[in-house]
Amino acid sequence: MTKNKTTEQKIFDAATELFLEKGVDRTSVREIATKADINLALMNYYFRSKENLFDAIFSQLVKKNTRKLIKILDSDLGLEEKVRQYVVVYIDMLSENPLLVSFVMSILHRSRERITEMKAISSLYSTDTFAQQIIEEGKKGNIRRTDPTQFYVDMLSLIAFPFAIKLLVMDKRGFTEEEFAEFIQERKERVPEMLIDSLKLR
Amino acid sequence: MTKNKTTEQKIFDAATELFLEKGVDRTSVREIATKADINLALMNYYFRSKENLFDAIFSQLVKKNTRKLIKILDSDLGLEEKVRQYVVVYIDMLSENPLLVSFVMSILHRSRERITEMKAISSLYSTDTFAQQIIEEGKKGNIRRTDPTQFYVDMLSLIAFPFAIKLLVMDKRGFTEEEFAEFIQERKERVPEMLIDSLKLR
DNA sequence: GTCTATACGGCGATAGAC
DNA sequence: GTCTATCGCCGTATAGAC
Numbered sequence: 001m002t003k004n005k006t007t008e009q010k011i012f013d014a015a016t017e018l019f020l021e022k023g024v025d026r027t028s029v030r031e032i033a034t035k036a037d038i039n040l041a042l043m044n045y046y047f048r049s050k051e052n053l054f055d056a057i058f059s060q061l062v063k064k065n066t067r068k069l070i071k072i073l074d075s076d077l078g079l080e081e082k083v084r085q086y087v088v089v090y091i092d093m094l095s096e097n098p099l100l101v102s103f104v105m106s107i108l109h110r111s112r113e114r115i116t117e118m119k120a121i122s123s124l125y126s127t128d129t130f131a132q133q134i135i136e137e138g139k140k141g142n143i144r145r146t147d148p149t150q151f152y153v154d155m156l157s158l159i160a161f162p163f164a165i166k167l168l169v170m171d172k173r174g175f176t177e178e179e180f181a182e183f184i185q186e187r188k189e190r191v192p193e194m195l196i197d198s199l200k201l202r
Numbered sequence: 203m204t205k206n207k208t209t210e211q212k213i214f215d216a217a218t219e220l221f222l223e224k225g226v227d228r229t230s231v232r233e234i235a236t237k238a239d240i241n242l243a244l245m246n247y248y249f250r251s252k253e254n255l256f257d258a259i260f261s262q263l264v265k266k267n268t269r270k271l272i273k274i275l276d277s278d279l280g281l282e283e284k285v286r287q288y289v290v291v292y293i294d295m296l297s298e299n300p301l302l303v304s305f306v307m308s309i310l311h312r313s314r315e316r317i318t319e320m321k322a323i324s325s326l327y328s329t330d331t332f333a334q335q336i337i338e339e340g341k342k343g344n345i346r347r348t349d350p351t352q353f354y355v356d357m358l359s360l361i362a363f364p365f366a367i368k369l370l371v372m373d374k375r376g377f378t379e380e381e382f383a384e385f386i387q388e389r390k391e392r393v394p395e396m397l398i399d400s401l402k403l404r
Numbered sequence: 405g406t407c408t409a410t411a412c413g414g415c416g417a418t419a420g421a422c
Numbered sequence: 423g424t425c426t427a428t429c430g431c432c433g434t435a436t437a438g439a440c
Contacts, residue, residue: 007405007406023227023308023311023312025225025227025228026227026312028432028433028434029433029434029435030432030433030434038406039406039407039408040433040434040435041406041407041408041409041435041436042405042406042407043434043435044434044435044436045405045406048435049434049435050433050434099311102307102308102310102311103311105304105307105308105311105366106225106304106307106308106311108304108366108367108369108370109225109304109305109307109308110225110228112369121370122373122374124370125367125370125371125374147388149371149375149385150385150388150389150392153363153364153367153371154360154392154396156363156367157359157360157362157363157364158356158359158360160359160363161355161358161359161362161363161366162355162359164307164310164363164366165310165327165355165358167310168310168323168324168326168327169327169351169355171320171324172324172327173351183351183352186349186352187352190352190356193400194356194396194400197399197400198395198396198399209423209424230414230415230416231415231416231417232414232415232416240424241424241425241426242416242417242425243417243418243419243424243425243426244423244424244425245416245417246416246417246418247423247424248423250417251416251417252416252417
């Protein structure tokens with residue numbers, strides 16, 4: 001059963017949930033201890049500090065969720081198919097973990113100076129072979145728009161941003177959770193079409 | 203001269219800067235007092251609490267920056283021209299205040315339950331006449347894709363998200379501030395074209 | 405490994421003198 | 423309106439018993 005968690009796991013899981021839900025800065029270690037049903041002192045026994053615990057959680061969260069995505073970008077699929085798969089897999093992943101975007105955004109804002117140290121963040125943006133592929137297609141004359149940075153930023157924006165403004169959209173349009181989920185599902189077709197079409201623009 | 207600021211103004215301005223730079227939760231009232239060069243107690247004399255001060259700053263920030271944008275959406279410009287102007291004005295506004303996006307994102311994440319701030323946030327998304335216009339154009343057969351919510355979310359995503367991941371992009375592409383600014387300037391042409399084209403898709 | 409108990413510093417907020 | 427002084431609370435970290 002999942003009941004047999006080690007103390008370390010219990011702390012890790014409780015903190016992950018709280019960090020995602022309320023943000024790192026609004027989560028106290030006492031709160032984590034209570035939720036994990038352990039003593040406050042154990043918190044510092046396993047992880048030296050809150051910041052340390054956060055680092056562990058953040059890189060695990062990123063690694064776990066980006067592996068599949070990086071595999072797609074580095075595959076030898078054709079450009080269009082690659083974009084389609086990337087968008088769909090990314091949206092599915094965020095649908096299962098809708099707080100991830102806001103969480104990463106807040107971290108990006110939070111650790112302005114430490115950003116280079118945060119190796120985990122880097123893996124959120126890894127496009128070397130993908131960029132090469134776009135340039136190649138341009139040389140072959142298959143596409144007209146060949147700035148890989150702009151294209152990748154467009155792609156990330158259309159995938160991720162809607163999750164960041166989820167509450168705004170739900171509030172304004174009066175969506176239920178289900179309706180919002182449906183709204184997102186539609187984007188799995190809409191976004192790839194838009195992106196692929198944008199490559200062909202004059 | 204701008205030197206003759208009231209105490210209230212001094213607090214307000216110092217707090218605005220700090221909130222934008224470091225986030226609300228990582229800014230202490232003592233820090234605000236020091237930066238504003240006033241006594242800590244005055245902080246509570248003018249604004250009853252830190253949260254109160256934050257509310258005042260947030261709604262002022264939103265109002266100040268969205269007035270122009272709402273005016274464009276509600277104007278009687280044609281759809282294409284409206285999109286073009288909206289994107290350009292929005293990007294220019296964010297270029298002048300590049301921390302605004304992360305700030306608003308963090309608030310959106312922060313105030314899940316709180317309604318007070320939500321009212322200010324609501325004005326970030328006001329599209330009644332704009333939505334109507336898209337539906338009208340669809341009826342006239344001028345465009346094929348007529349979901350105003352999807353379109354508006356696409357538009358916001360392509361405009362705002364790049365600012366939220368500014369540091370990631372700069373780090374990965376090795377951009378200087380100037381190069382990033384140039385990257386953003388290019389989007390003033392790229393994004394409207396993409397959006398307008400997406401309306402015509404099958 | 406787990407607990408109790410506590411030190412410590414910083415926080416938001418206020419009372420009260422001037 | 424502005425200041426000093428201080429309150430009570432909380433988050434972090436550790437010492438030491440079991």
